[in-house]
Amino acid sequence: MGQSGSIRHRRPRPWHRMAHPPAGHFPAVIRFVDVHKSYRVDGRDVPALQPFSLDIMDGEVFGIIGLSGAGKSTLIRLINLLERPSGGHVFVGDTEMTALAEPALRAQRRRIGMIFQHFNLLASQTAADNVAFPLRLAGERDAGVIRARVDELLARVGLTAHADKYPSQLSGGQKQRVGIARALANRPALLLCDEATSALDPQTTASVLELLAEINRELKLTIVLITHEMDVVRRVCDRVAVLDAGAIVERGAVADVFLHPQHPTTKRFVNEALPEEAASELAPFVRVDGRILRLSFRGDATLSPSLSRVARETGVEFNLLAGRIDRIKDLPYGQLTLAMQGARTDTALAMLREAGIEIEELHR
């Protein structure tokens, strides 16, 4: 954790912005305890996931990012036991999934929604029947009840007009919306997203992510999503775990991981999400006079005029070299690379830190 910011003093930090939420204080909806997974290939055990423990909290959007083959598909399937762990325990709510017999496991699965990269809708059924499918599986027979629930769900995902269309008549984004409506049908407390936007174009991705964020907010639904795009994590996740070759190499609040990545794999993901950031590394600026600094602002600090105030009061001068202001989920943040010159630069830095700005000195 970097410098402590002033926002933390003004309002309590929500646990989901913390790297390590206090144990026992908030309900973990998913717990992995010493879980590992290997596959048997030609009589040999090939490890897919190194032993790990992980808690996912009630109501958060938790991202798992990794390259293909890193083990993220396996990890998300350990939650509803589409993949059985080779060892360890998986808990969802109060239930140990790994201890359940088949019928009890099916009952638990009905309470966990899941959406997929390739949507996996029934091609022989209309959108409405696809959404009704989990209700029918759960034993609902009253056509009126099914109809009402399906209408409600299709309205929520904005597909009322497409109820009677077959998946082949829908666009990718519409299919994923049907997938989301279907996943929500049995009012789950948990939604698993398996690369849910990877097959969609950027605009559609944005609208599907918006829908997921809305569902998370309004239904208080916990969402676990896996992706290979840092941008997806930045837009909707509260916390993130970075998976590299079957091991969790970094985890924490998205803002921390995003602004201060530690592991090389994380840095690569972050640089992909911020192309200009990669270009603004030190090299081009060594000939610029003054102290080269990288300032990171979050939350309220992003919106306050600290820079001009400090410049006025200390007489230092800034030369902006690169910068970006954006949002991490609903938290505004900014990152500026600048050169600072003047007699009282140390005072200026202290004042900026005081205002809740995190500072890295790249070159002096």
Place this chain on the structure above:
Amino acid sequence: MNPLQKLFPSIDDWGEIGRACVDTLLMLGGSLALTVLIGLPLGVLLYLTGKGQLRPMPKLYAITSLLVNILRSVPFIILMIVLMPLTYALVGTKLGIRGAIPPLVIGAAPFFARLVETALHEVQQGVIEASQAMGASLWQIVRHVLLPEARGGLFAGITVTAIALVGYTAMGGAIGSGGLGDLAYRYGYLSYKSDYMLVTVVLLIVLVQALQMLGDHIVMRYKRS
């Protein structure tokens, strides 16, 4: 003189041809229904117990698969003769429509089972995984996912099987099972009445063509991908 009589001088009883048509259709209908009834579960069993499928059971799969292959590798006319004692035990006769149906079903069901297995393999793995994630039981997956999703392929399989059965019923004619094959064999082959042969062949072509068109129509209706 009737123009039909002019064209086919040796055919004096068109009613007999009509009855033979009805017999062929009865044999076809009866055997097709039973073939689907037996072949569909058999095909589902082959699919489910196959390697890497929902309930892999290598031994059961190997035995079922071997049985299916054995029945499929015996030419139908020989199968019919071999099965005569069984046929007699089952339906009390070796002749006529009733006598034809057991060997027709035993010959066609394994064939249809393989077509069912292939059609089920066409169902996307992801859809099955999604229904597992929704808590579907094995029976629910078969009933509500596999069979509906494979509908197009299953109807195509039924069409192919029906057409194969038309061929089998005609072969049955050679050993006394009645129908158009019987007519062609007795009059056309043994009595050198080539106009009988011509009429039967034309009727069989019309029947096969009609079955294929009907099958294609149904397949097109259910094909959604």
